[in-house]
Amino acid sequence: MLVHIKDIISKAQKEGYAVAAFNTFNLETTLAIVKGAMNKNSPVIIQVSETTIQYAGLKPITHIVKTIAKNEAVKIPVALHLDHGKSFRSVAECISAGFSSIHIDASDLPYDENVALTKQATHYAHKHKCWAQGELGNILGQKDVDAGLTEKDTERYMTDPEQAEKFIKQTEINTLAPSVGAMHGLFPGKEKIDQERLKKIHEKTKVPLVLHGASGVSNEDIKEAIKNVVVVINIDTSLRQEFSRSLRETLMSNVHEIDPRKILTPPMAAVQKAVEEKVEIFGSTNRS
Numbered sequence: 001m002l003v004h005i006k007d008i009i010s011k012a013q014k015e016g017y018a019v020a021a022f023n024t025f026n027l028e029t030t031l032a033i034v035k036g037a038m039n040k041n042s043p044v045i046i047q048v049s050e051t052t053i054q055y056a057g058l059k060p061i062t063h064i065v066k067t068i069a070k071n072e073a074v075k076i077p078v079a080l081h082l083d084h085g086k087s088f089r090s091v092a093e094c095i096s097a098g099f100s101s102i103h104i105d106a107s108d109l110p111y112d113e114n115v116a117l118t119k120q121a122t123h124y125a126h127k128h129k130c131w132a133q134g135e136l137g138n139i140l141g142q143k144d145v146d147a148g149l150t151e152k153d154t155e156r157y158m159t160d161p162e163q164a165e166k167f168i169k170q171t172e173i174n175t176l177a178p179s180v181g182a183m184h185g186l187f188p189g190k191e192k193i194d195q196e197r198l199k200k201i202h203e204k205t206k207v208p209l210v211l212h213g214a215s216g217v218s219n220e221d222i223k224e225a226i227k228n229v230v231v232v233i234n235i236d237t238s239l240r241q242e243f244s245r246s247l248r249e250t251l252m253s254n255v256h257e258i259d260p261r262k263i264l265t266p267p268m269a270a271v272q273k274a275v276e277e278k279v280e281i282f283g284s285t286n287r288s
């Protein structure tokens with residue numbers, strides 16, 4: 001069933017587990033996410049990025065998620081969220097489309113400009129009974145690694161707990177995406193969560209924390225972060241990787257198959273399996 005994100009997050013916060021926020025980009029991934037969460041009897045957040053909105057269209061992708069949440073996810077709560085909204089316009093469009101939560105990511109702007117845009121988006125979201133996630137510090141990704149940033153450099157981009165406290169007061173966001181060592185993309189062995197920083201950010205802010213870039217973080221580190229109060233964990237790369245790997249394998253081993261339904265069935269199963277594994281690690285099994 002489709003619910004407001006606050007129902008899912010409040011329960012996770014109270015009971016001490018994390019909920020996965022999986023990115024979808026099409027019908028097949030959405031079905032696989034819901035089937036995986038249903039098998040685990042787990043709540044789930046389904047999110048879309050601006051790139052997905054450009055690819056599928058806002059209305060089509062919104063309707064795909066909503067209708068699957070209503071008709072297929074009969075026993076589990078599902079919430080719809082915008083991941084990394086970069087502009088006020090993009091946030092406003094998703095709110096009109098019926099999202100219960102948006103992420104306004106102005107983290108690459110100077111602090112004051114980040115505050116101004118986050119505040120504007122948050123006020124608008126609240127007026128429409130929607131939750132807002134803000135971002136402070138820079139969560140690094142492939143382009144930063146390509147530019148030669150090392151692990152030591154990454155510390156400079158991490159969230160300062162004192163500044164986070166001020167940021168929450170100024171913007172009134174509901175959830176915070178801090179930069180604590182995880183990166184967007186898969187960089188095995190290079191991503192290490194600064195657990196002490198995470199704890200301090202929680203002490204200072206008290207808002208639910210969202211871990212971005214968790215696809216390449218070790219399970220141990222993730223479990224420790226959940227203990228240290230991470231309530232939502234974003235997973236994008238892992239699902240896309242599984243979908244593409246399985247699709248490639250299926251096509252290569254069935255070169256004459258022309259039925260897309262047959263070709264797309266194994267990738268859906270691969271995504272579903274990845275979803276079930278993440279849910280198990282995050283501790284949200286049987287919490288629907």
Ligand SMILES: [Zn+2]
Pocket residue numbers: 084139184212213234
């Ligand atoms: Zn992210």
